[in-house]
Amino acid sequence: MSAAPSAKTQQLEDPAVWVDRYGDYLYRFALSRINDTVLAEDLVQETFLAALKSRANFKRQSAAKTWLTAILKHKIVDCIRKRQREKIIDNEEALNRNLEAYFNQDGNWKIHPHKWENNPIQHYEQKEFLDTLFECLAVLPRRIAQIFMLREMEGLQTDEICQAMQITATNCWTMLYRARTGLRNCLELNWFSRNP
Amino acid sequence: MRMLFMPDCKETSRLVSESMDRQLSFFKRLMLWIHLRMCKYCQHFAQQLALLNAISRHINQQLESFEPPISLSDEARKRIQRALQAQIKGV
Incomplete structure (x- = not known):
């Protein structure tokens, strides 16, 4: 989204730095929706693993954080679905x-x-x-x-x-x-x- | 009492949604506008969908501002790091 030149040339960083760079943010996001620290940690981990698998789909225009958050949101909704299965x-x-x-x-x-x-x-x-x-x-x-x-x-x-x-x-x-x-x-x- | 060609509420609700995703024909826009002028409930419906969009678009910003900042525990961080590394090697 950003018009800054750095964003244009943005590459998806080495996955090795993902946890340090985005871990807390994703964790906070997950925790804000799922009031369960263990589950929130699991969701963060699943998000990184899913991201690793679909790295080819990453579009350079969007920030890595936005992309990871989008994956996490789907994981969160899936997780809530499991919780209220009877209402679905x-x-x-x-x-x-x-x-x-x-x-x-x-x-x-x-x-x-x-x-x-x-x-x-x-x-x-x-x-x-x-x-x-x-x-x-x-x-x-x-x-x-x-x-x-x-x-x-x-x-x-x-x-x-x-x-x-x-x-x-x-x-x-x-x-x-x-x-x-x-x-x-x-x-x-x-x-x-x-x-x- | 309904005018000829005038969409009913059900059709109007569909047009309200569709107008958010594409440009409706002039005729449809006119019919939608007239119906909305006359129908309080469809007005409410249209405002509700607009509100839903406004809220959804702001969800990311809203979540950024959470206080106090919470962090992953060191233990969780290491565990996730390990899982990721294992996967990277597997790829």
Whole structure:
């Protein structure tokens, strides 16, 4: 992202220095989502190992830290998924039925969306909000959660996502629609109705 | 009462999302705009998705600012280092 000349010529450093350079940051990130030091350490280790395997996919434009964090986020969501296995909407059809239930036959809202506090700072300053957001991501079908993270957290363009996930653009828009709507529904239920 | 061609709420919610990923046709944008002007619930929905995006984009910065700084224990650091080295040699 950075326009500094050093970023342009950025190489992925020798993996031997990864732990010293990014270990603490990744650990903090993991710990902020998973309140368990042992699990957080494991996630950091898994992230480095996964990164080592997929080093070829590293794009020089992005900082190594951003790239490693993106890998870690997916690991975190997978980890939360395991924890709340019973709540998971495990296939995309089930999610779709879920979303359909918000509309009546005429296509009008059956369950009305409420007005939310619109200042993002009000929400992400609260750690519990981010916990809820990650939990809501974790109950979505895996691919749907992944696509949302790539698009909105990593800021990828839809054509990049289509390529990475080998899907058509139309499919991509539909999946993003389901992801956003699914998250919205989950947050309305689990956060905004409790923290008006 | 619905105008001809006017999208319903379900279709509108889809258009709201799609407009975040690509440029909609002029006609669709117009229909979306009109529907949003008339429908409070879809307005809420659109604001919610926008908020969700704003929050998601800021998650990285938000997490950088955690205080106090926490670090990996020396033991964990060494263990991870060893695992990584073992893998590097294996590659």
